[in-house]
Amino acid sequence: MSDNNPTQAPLLDIQDLQVNFHTRRGLVRAVRNLNLSINEGETLALVGESGCGKSVTAHAITRLVPMPPGDIASGSILFRGDNLLDLSEREMRTLRGSKISMIFQEPMTSLNPVFTIGTQIAEVFRTHTNMGKKEAFEKAVELLDLVKIPAPAKRAQSYPHQLSGGMRQRAMIAMALASPEPGLMIADEPTTALDVTIQAQILQLLSELKERVGMSILLITHDMGVVAETADRVAVMYAGRKVEDAPVEELFANPQHPYAAGLLGCQPSSPQNKGAHRLESIDGSVPDLLSIGEECPFSNRCPNASDRCRAGFPEKSEAGPNHAYWCHHPISNSGVAS
Amino acid sequence: MNETKTATTDEIPAEPGFWRESWYQLTRNRAAMVGLVIIALFAILAIFAPLLAPADPVVQSISERMTPPLSPGYLLGTDDLGRDMLSRIIYGGRISLVIGVVSVGISLVLGGILGLAAGYFGGWTDRIIMRIIDIMLAFPYILLTIVIVAMLGPSLFNAMVAIGISQMPRYARVIRASVISEREQDYVLAERSLGTSDLELMFRTILPNALAPTIVQATLGVGEAILSSAGLSFLGLGAQPPTPEWGLMIASSKQFITTAWWIVTLPGIAILLTVLGFNLLGDGLRDILDPRMRD
């Protein structure tokens, strides 16, 4: 764990993933030709608006896509070299909660209301090791302390509904850390339901813990502010496709895809909107996933769109080391300056 | 810089509507579809009874009394007074369906108004209405029905009124519960903030949205009302002879159960089938309309 070095193979490597949903109205291609990798110790932010496929990707990694109507049509998800899509349901269950853990937007739905949080965390220890009940509970209290819950011994005796939203999210994080070797934590909008001051606390906690236990984080969010605060690298998704992938500073300073640039521009907190009378905005709305063929899905909203965009989705281009984008008409450096 | 971008594209997500989606789900629920087919069958028989029935249901033919089923001219035989069983069952279906629908209609109107008032106004209105409902629910259902018919006098119409009143409390409860949950929705607050009056809010804003849960109750209620009215007629409190009512048919021929089984059994099977039809459909609708069953 501790001797990771950046040149080794990525922790998680998704190749050419396709996730479809067979609905009554037709085939919804929720994730298309997705390549995504997360290195050891890295925080990758997967950003995009609702319906872009970011949550479906997370569910595909943990194999929680409901089938039917869902269907992982093709691709592979390599986790430390093993293809998760080839594992049996039983092997997958052991992996979830041990090497891959998840925290969600609303922790209340993933905590069991009839057990104390101490018991629930202790249960994670007990499923992965043959620890005694008492010992496991003590370890649970230690973890609650680690996630900075005040008076952890007392709080371990509380039921989920007795905790505030922020405390519950901390308890979920503690539970994710209870596994013997936390490899990847998937955080699906972990702070969206929380107040700003609590959000800041949780984000700080996640960053600290990442350093401390050496885990990688896949952070799914729609909030560019959260991305700017926590991510090492960002992948921007739109209508099932990845459109840009870059280190965080690079993406914010030099976005290439018009959607990525638009997303940054329409944030009221973004520096370019300081003193502006109107926000930058992207016209129109996300197209119906059913109606998208092989064209660039952003072409109906894109100011630069041409016939080429409507004819086919572009190949990968590079704007620098580790900075890839998929666009026929990228924003050049000179374009940004205007 | 100051050009404003407020135009929207004309794209509309073509999400199917609530009723269309529900209908689709219903067609995939086999039990509910069986129920629907049974009900449709009886409904067709009832509507076209004069065309479909081979004979007049009340005309007696003493010489041909107690003809067994499958005899020439009498597919289902005749009863103890020589009346054609098939015709009596077809006309009986007419009466039973009317009873079911009218009773439930009475329940819905009474229960709807009480439930709507209790749920919308809350406070003392709610407390008084709900205590009355609680008291009504404390009586055994069939006993309450019998008491009401006894007070009004035995007749088919009074039986419907009695069944309607006895079944009313459960509709009041269901509607009150859904009115309370709808009342807190933002769209109600929004329409109130426009200056919309209480009456309009109650009947035009909230009620249409609060009715969906009662559909299940009403479907099951039709079956139960048919059953209750058959029971009342059997006891002599509902339909009076010679009306071809299924419960009455059973009651007036019960002594022939050993000698001419069909006279008693066939109306019984008719009751069983219709009630089963409504119950199957009701259970199916419950599964479909229950939001917890949807994603």
Added chain:
Amino acid sequence: MSPTETPLLEARGIRKHFTINDDRGPARTLKAVDGVDLSIQAGEIVGVVGESGCGKSILGKTILRLYEPNDGELLWKGEDLTAVSGPGLKAMRRDMQMIFQDPFSSLNPRKKVHQIISQPLRVHKLGAPSELTSRTEAVMREVGINPAYGRRYPHQFSGGQRQRIGIARALALEPEFVVCDEAVSALDVSIQAQILNLLLDLRDKHGFANLFISHDLAVVKFIAERIMVMYLGRIVEQASKNDLMAEPLHPYTRALLEAFPVADPSVRHKKKQIVVGDVPSPMDPPKGCHFHPRCPLASEKCRNEYPPLKEAAPGRLVACWAVNGE
């Protein structure tokens, strides 16, 4: 704003308390809004920002008399509003409208869009049916909804379009005052920007005053001219946007600004202190200054006495012992 001008709307000492009767123990009082003063000039946009449970949304609804205030005065162009009822209340509703947070639950699912938008016109009997239609269509065009879609139901529109429908309904009566309760919080960012721009365009055109309530400091900072910060039922700071952003005075305002994620990775490590602890329950707020358990400047006095909202600098009100001294 000049003090001689009568404000469009003024609230003095507004209180809204709820009695909570749950099964456990005696009834308790939730002081959702606990003595709030505010005034809005015609055409002004005032932002109210605060975390969940601070009472900002209840404040907006109480001002519109969707909740009856327990105490305090509401003055509309100098006239007392708290006493009116019946026809007077209905007339008042014409001038004051609300835009809601959730574009899914704030539109009646059983009504067609043109019915939803024309309802305020019908309720106030403004014009013959043909006039209603043309006016409804005009409003729809104004908010960017194709009038041809009037016969559709709300669920057939996307979230952003539904919010436009909600705006159209609120603006159909050409109100002078609009409360926006988290009006863009449920929307995707790119749609949020469209709606914010639309609101500003419409304000410039029609000149209505706007009380813009949001938990999102960035949004409030963008749209509002004056900002009020609420914490547990009370205003803790009030200032013009520029003053507040340049130098927040109340420790809570400072904490909010610090905590707010900025969409700029280059300032990531310049963060100072993040405020500790949870937002206390509004059912049982701390004694003294409600913020003292989380406040780095808390003194003995803060633990015992609630500080008054006092002018700390010209046009700036702060409720804090550390800022205002004695």
